[in-house]
Amino acid sequence: MDFMTDLDVQKYMEDGYVVLDGLLTPQECDELRQRMTEIVDEMDVPEHCRTTFSTYHDEQLKTQMQGNADYFITSGDKIRFFFEKGVFDDKGEFIVPKQRSLNKVGHALHAHEPLFKKVTHSTKIQGIAKKLGLVSPVILQSMYIFKQPGIGGEVTPHQDATFLYTEPLGRVMGLWIALEDATVNNGCLWFIPGTQNSGISRRMVRTPKGTYPLTDFIGREQPYDEDKFVAAPVKKGGVVLIHGEVVHRSAENTSEDSRHVYTFHIMEHQDTHWSPENWLQPTEELPFPHLYSK
Numbered sequence: 001m002d003f004m005t006d007l008d009v010q011k012y013m014e015d016g017y018v019v020l021d022g023l024l025t026p027q028e029c030d031e032l033r034q035r036m037t038e039i040v041d042e043m044d045v046p047e048h049c050r051t052t053f054s055t056y057h058d059e060q061l062k063t064q065m066q067g068n069a070d071y072f073i074t075s076g077d078k079i080r081f082f083f084e085k086g087v088f089d090d091k092g093e094f095i096v097p098k099q100r101s102l103n104k105v106g107h108a109l110h111a112h113e114p115l116f117k118k119v120t121h122s123t124k125i126q127g128i129a130k131k132l133g134l135v136s137p138v139i140l141q142s143m144y145i146f147k148q149p150g151i152g153g154e155v156t157p158h159q160d161a162t163f164l165y166t167e168p169l170g171r172v173m174g175l176w177i178a179l180e181d182a183t184v185n186n187g188c189l190w191f192i193p194g195t196q197n198s199g200i201s202r203r204m205v206r207t208p209k210g211t212y213p214l215t216d217f218i219g220r221e222q223p224y225d226e227d228k229f230v231a232a233p234v235k236k237g238g239v240v241l242i243h244g245e246v247v248h249r250s251a252e253n254t255s256e257d258s259r260h261v262y263t264f265h266i267m268e269h270q271d272t273h274w275s276p277e278n279w280l281q282p283t284e285e286l287p288f289p290h291l292y293s294k
Contacts, residue, residue: 003124004131012132016196016246017189019232023124023239029179033260035115036144040099043081046071050092069214073206073279075107076141077286082106084151096151103153106143110264111286116142120264121291125175128241129291132173135270138288140164140172141280142264147187152253154187157224161200161244162217164265164280167273169199172244172265178234179260187253189240190229196243205277215279266291 004020012018024032048067071080087094087101094101109116119125120139129137141164146152164172182188202219224247234240242248244265253259267274267288274282282288 002127002131004128009131012241012243015191015193016243017191017193017232017248018241019234019238020128020241021235021238023177024119024179024237026236028119029237032115032119032144032262033179035113036105036260037099039079039105039113040081040102043098045092046081049083049088066212069212073214076280077108077111077283079109079112080106084148084153086151100146100148100151102146102148104143104145107141107280108286109144109262110139110142111289116144116262119177119262121293126292128175128239129266134266134268134291136268137266137291138269139291140265140267140288142262145259145261145263147250147253147259147261149186149253149256149258152187152259154252155250156221157192157229157247157249158221159195159200159245159247160242160265162202162221163204163278164244164267165200165203165275165278166244166267167275169245170196170243171268171272173267174240174242174244174263174265176234176240176242176261176263178236178238178240179262180258181236182234182259182261183255183257184231184233186255186257186259187250188231188233188259189242189248189250190231192224192228192247193230195247196245198245200245203277204279205275206279 008018048071082104083101084103087096089095110120160174161169201222202217204215204217207216232240
């Protein structure tokens with residue numbers, strides 16, 4: 001029995017997303033969460049987060065932003081830490097518990113962390129890719145998203161292909177695994193079904209070497225009709241498949257429950273051109289790993 005049915009495939013093709021229950025057992029979810037707790041316990045806070053603000057506030061801020069941008073753009077083959085706003089004081093010390101300070105950890109958990117690697121290459125995930133006819137899928141990046149209680153920020157409407165651009169389009173898919181129930185109250189995903197067929201309205205690109213900022217946008221996000229968004233709650237252990245061009249967002253988390261997620265993107269490598277202008281680039285240390293090999 002395939003984990004993904006023909007009906008699921010049809011829904012994904014029509015709507016640009018589909019929710020599949022029971023990818024992971026509750027125990028597997030808890031193991032991933034436990035491992036992340038350990039990673040966060042052991043983390044060193046990056047230097048650019050520790051900038052001490054002085055009278056040269058603007059200069060300091062600029063240094064901090066530049067440090068931030070460098071830290072992000074070189075994170076494709078590493079495990080890096082990205083924080084929610086307002087979790088540090090002006091000396092760079094935590095003003096919230098460390099475990100509740102993070103927005104996400106990315107972007108190469110799938111390569112460096114055995115538990116996350118195992119889930120990413122699992123037979124069920126490989127089965128999904130095969131069911132969708134992917135011949136040579138590679139893993140682009142992975143993230144652990146926390147959506148902290150009370151402070152988990154909103155993610156505004158966007159298309160993943162804005163950041164992960166390919167020619168032709170339609171070669172990228174996100175897999176978004178709920179490690180806790182994702183509900184309307186704690187910030188589940190919302191989609192505009194069918195928007196995967198209208199191309200993309202903007203692209204994030206690397207700027208020429210030596211210029212700052214390090215990335216820029218071509219085009220702009222168009223306004224979307226609020227009423228067209230449909231909520232996609234998902235139970236702990238379920239996965240949402242996200243077409244690279246479907247418009248989606250998530251609200252801020254004002255509830256008392258976190259909404260931990262492990263998410264990664266895959267790309268059909270065969271006959272696909274990965275843009276050299278994308279922020280994310282394969283490196284010698286980490287070429288994009290093939291999904292079908294362990």
